[in-house]
Amino acid sequence: xxxxVEEQKIENKYDAIVIGSGNGGLAAAAKLAKEGVKVLLxxxxxxxxxxxxxxxxxxxxxxxxxxxxxxxGPKSNRGxxxxxxxxxxNLDAEFVCVPEAYKLILTDPEEHMEIALPFGIDEFxxxxxxxxxxxxxxxxxxxxxxxxxxAAFGYIASTQGKPDQGVLMKEYTNFLKTAAYxxxxxxxxxxxxxKARKILNAYWCYLGLPENRINFTLFASMVLVYIDKGGWIxxxxxHGYTTALDASIREFGGDINYxxxxxxxxxxxxxxxxxxxxxxxxxxxxxxxxxxxxTLAYNQLIYPKSEVPxxxxxxxxxxxxxxxxxxxxxxxxxxxxxxGLKEYSYFIMDDxxxxxxxxxxxxLEAPRGQATVVINNAIPDCSPPGTSMMYxxxxxxxxxxxxxxxxxxxxxxxxxxxKLIDHFEEATGAPIKEHIEEIEVTTPxxxxxxxxxxxxxxxxxxxxxxxxxxxxxxxxxxxQYIKGLRFCGGFGRRVxxxxxxxxxxxxxxxxxxxxxxxxxxxx
Amino acid sequence: MNGKDYKKVDITIKSNTKDxxxxxxLVPNRIKRIKKASNEPLTEDPIKxxxxxxHPLRQYLKINQIIDNTKTTKTFRFxxxxxxxxKQLAYFRAGQYLSLKVEINDEWITRPYSISSSxxxxxxxxxxxxxxxxxxxxxxTPYIWKNWKVGTKVISSGPEGFIYYEPLRDKxxxxxxxxxxxxxxxxxxxxxxxxxxxxxxLTLLYGCSDExxxxxxxxxxxxxxxxxxxxxxxxxxxxxxxxxxxxxTGFLTxxxxxxxxxxxxxxxxxxxxxxxxxxxxxxxERFNLPPKQIRIECFGEIKNISAFSGFPKEKVDKTFNIxxxxxxxxxxxxxxxxxxxxxxxxxxxxxxxSKCRSGECGFCRSLLLxxxxxxxxxSDWRRxxxxxxxxxxTCSSYPISDLELIIPxxxxxxx
Numbered sequence: 001x002x003x004x005v006e007e008q009k010i011e012n013k014y015d016a017i018v019i020g021s022g023n024g025g026l027a028a029a030a031k032l033a034k035e036g037v038k039v040l041l042x043x044x045x046x047x048x049x050x051x052x053x054x055x056x057x058x059x060x061x062x063x064x065x066x067x068x069x070x071x072x073g074p075k076s077n078r079g080x081x082x083x084x085x086x087x088x089x090n091l092d093a094e095f096v097c098v099p100e101a102y103k104l105i106l107t108d109p110e111e112h113m114e115i116a117l118p119f120g121i122d123e124f125x126x127x128x129x130x131x132x133x134x135x136x137x138x139x140x141x142x143x144x145x146x147x148x149x150x151a152a153f154g155y156i157a158s159t160q161g162k163p164d165q166g167v168l169m170k171e172y173t174n175f176l177k178t179a180a181y182x183x184x185x186x187x188x189x190x191x192x193x194x195k196a197r198k199i200l201n202a203y204w205c206y207l208g209l210p211e212n213r214i215n216f217t218l219f220a221s222m223v224l225v226y227i228d229k230g231g232w233i234x235x236x237x238x239h240g241y242t243t244a245l246d247a248s249i250r251e252f253g254g255d256i257n258y259x260x261x262x263x264x265x266x267x268x269x270x271x272x273x274x275x276x277x278x279x280x281x282x283x284x285x286x287x288x289x290x291x292x293x294x295t296l297a298y299n300q301l302i303y304p305k306s307e308v309p310x311x312x313x314x315x316x317x318x319x320x321x322x323x324x325x326x327x328x329x330x331x332x333x334x335x336x337x338x339x340g341l342k343e344y345s346y347f348i349m350d351d352x353x354x355x356x357x358x359x360x361x362x363x364l365e366a367p368r369g370q371a372t373v374v375i376n377n378a379i380p381d382c383s384p385p386g387t388s389m390m391y392x393x394x395x396x397x398x399x400x401x402x403x404x405x406x407x408x409x410x411x412x413x414x415x416x417x418x419k420l421i422d423h424f425e426e427a428t429g430a431p432i433k434e435h436i437e438e439i440e441v442t443t444p445x446x447x448x449x450x451x452x453x454x455x456x457x458x459x460x461x462x463x464x465x466x467x468x469x470x471x472x473x474x475x476x477x478x479x480q481y482i483k484g485l486r487f488c489g490g491f492g493r494r495v496x497x498x499x500x501x502x503x504x505x506x507x508x509x510x511x512x513x514x515x516x517x518x519x520x521x522x523x
Numbered sequence: 524m525n526g527k528d529y530k531k532v533d534i535t536i537k538s539n540t541k542d543x544x545x546x547x548x549l550v551p552n553r554i555k556r557i558k559k560a561s562n563e564p565l566t567e568d569p570i571k572x573x574x575x576x577x578h579p580l581r582q583y584l585k586i587n588q589i590i591d592n593t594k595t596t597k598t599f600r601f602x603x604x605x606x607x608x609x610k611q612l613a614y615f616r617a618g619q620y621l622s623l624k625v626e627i628n629d630e631w632i633t634r635p636y637s638i639s640s641s642x643x644x645x646x647x648x649x650x651x652x653x654x655x656x657x658x659x660x661x662x663x664t665p666y667i668w669k670n671w672k673v674g675t676k677v678i679s680s681g682p683e684g685f686i687y688y689e690p691l692r693d694k695x696x697x698x699x700x701x702x703x704x705x706x707x708x709x710x711x712x713x714x715x716x717x718x719x720x721x722x723x724x725l726t727l728l729y730g731c732s733d734e735x736x737x738x739x740x741x742x743x744x745x746x747x748x749x750x751x752x753x754x755x756x757x758x759x760x761x762x763x764x765x766x767x768x769x770x771x772t773g774f775l776t777x778x779x780x781x782x783x784x785x786x787x788x789x790x791x792x793x794x795x796x797x798x799x800x801x802x803x804x805x806x807x808e809r810f811n812l813p814p815k816q817i818r819i820e821c822f823g824e825i826k827n828i829s830a831f832s833g834f835p836k837e838k839v840d841k842t843f844n845i846x847x848x849x850x851x852x853x854x855x856x857x858x859x860x861x862x863x864x865x866x867x868x869x870x871x872x873x874x875x876x877s878k879c880r881s882g883e884c885g886f887c888r889s890l891l892l893x894x895x896x897x898x899x900x901x902s903d904w905r906r907x908x909x910x911x912x913x914x915x916x917t918c919s920s921y922p923i924s925d926l927e928l929i930i931p932x933x934x935x936x937x938x
Contacts, residue, residue: 236907
């Protein structure tokens, strides 16, 4: 054990401690502090945000991971996240809408397609109809179904996981009928033409499961939110709003300590009693909001180990650990006009065989698909005059990287990066390579290093139907094995993603507030 | 509420009954699946293991050999200190540095030093760090000279820094401009080229102001001889009397660069003292190179901060008070305007985390609650939002009023 630096001791008792300052942890800490709870947010890294951050290389400040924030929306059609930021957190951060939904490019000669999709449900449906005549009605049905599903989620969340079955049966029948099925199964039933599906399902990579495995309700809900409210990004990269959240937490009276890793969650008789940090602090608390995954908490953090119930290990082992990422960040010494790049978001895949693309993520070679963002097409002055910034993103099952030796690491990641750049150049015709002024390549190793997440996973547990949003929400109340310990974030109830994690953090703060009240009443 | 904004779709997946039944079975089936799963803890994480090998939080090292290069320069050969838990050295990219943490009279200070050995040699089990005794650096290098012996234990960071050859970005030909002890990363790069780790050519202009200060010259010349197509080393001496033959005299001028390299087709790597950067940058203007072709190693804390045009002249050498919040404590400490805040914090034995000491890595990021600091534009690498919310990197920020500051805690006794 490390010896405590006496003179730098922090307070030793808090009403609540939040472990980790990712999206979930920040939202939870902000809400708890706002409600007057004496809360301490502990973060191992020297910055807030987890994945929601930025980094500087040369003349460029790169976005670390966000492509677009869902459920933010314009002032006239505010989404849940905008409401959270404006009404709850009084957040000092600016966001802009990205110009279009996405450009989908399929590069396989036999499947070749190139189509740009706008935001707005009607415009989106029109664009698909133009490319695939006769698809209108089935795609419209997809969106109507998505709206019913989203309304149902709102209802379930409002009942804290205990919905009235009668209300569900009456109001949200279609939600019930599709809740257990995959995207493929429901889209078959909707009779959406194959080509229209390829266009409609391009967002699949944000959830990271092929069409035959991804739960329909989750996917439909996500597509609806993007197309209806647009995709939004913070003007100063994600660090812009996560630093603003830090400021709000402090303003509400919360305490934050960076560079402070929680080594142990102290548990006594299945009740949280405190934490121990990398500095040797022992801090008492009865309430922990854990932004680290259940995987890490149960396997590494809870102390003593005998306090981890067998069922918790089983739960972690039953669930399927999701994907990690791979990203090529490029600072280019040419403008988007010079490069001929018009769109913000490019989905480039050999074809829309999502199973095959998913399979390619298991091998240590250049994957068959990428999602690439050209940030200047949303924020023109985000880099110096005459330059532009883009990042090519793809995914990997982390174990694809498990046998890489340190001395081969750079060569391995550069080979993959180069192929992804080549694929982008071939698909768009933009001459990228000759303009690279700064380049950084991140892999599962990088994500493990900076966030400490298990195997560098950037998406939480895979949301197949059996473990998707619906059963997770409906298990609320039955999934807490240690009193005072609640989880939030990408491995949380609302499944991974920025806006899901933020909402989840907020919900978990509300649940913790109830716990605190109950606890107070008992005393 | 405004009612429904959607039309109810008529959909059946398998059959009405089956679809509803599948929903009702979601939670019970999930529980069933969990019950069937293994109850074994997950103990392995090969990805985190790789991360720790590549980027250890700290490395425990031991001096295994000390080589006298010149009267004022020594190379310390470090091996892993197994007893304290470092089993193997982190692999690195030739050109990177280690931040060494040294305790002098209870005061912990950090210094970045380029690794002068090759990445391959780290696999063999050692790093070379070459250090010149700097009179102007006050106490650190004299301390090292006096106290570091074979067997001395030293703590370092993992490999850091961005001056390395990047094949996806750089030209196939590197023109290295080294000044004085700025030769150290180039020794690593030259060896990596010779060992086949880097597939590029190197033309190295090595400027020295004194024949007695030349280091690694014979070794570099040998590398040149063994790899005539890949490595070329030219010594450039600026001293009055030159006894060596086969070298250039004067400074690292544009003429010299042109004489030895096709400058416009090179990536220029620069490492040396601050005055050399200032000189070389002017010389390079002639070639009108795009910024991507010029890579500059961060050069440590700025030594003549008051010479920068934005620095308020009336504040030169003034002493201010800083109220420092650290953990649960607040301390008042003095700070001189012409020394970085980090130095003041170290003098006060607060020893916050730091690595590059050039404003670049952000490891010493701190929240400025009140007061004004001067930050030179050449070492301001902060994120935009950090500027907006008043975060500073203490190693590149200079106090020009009394300050109130929240700093990260020192990283426990070990580091």
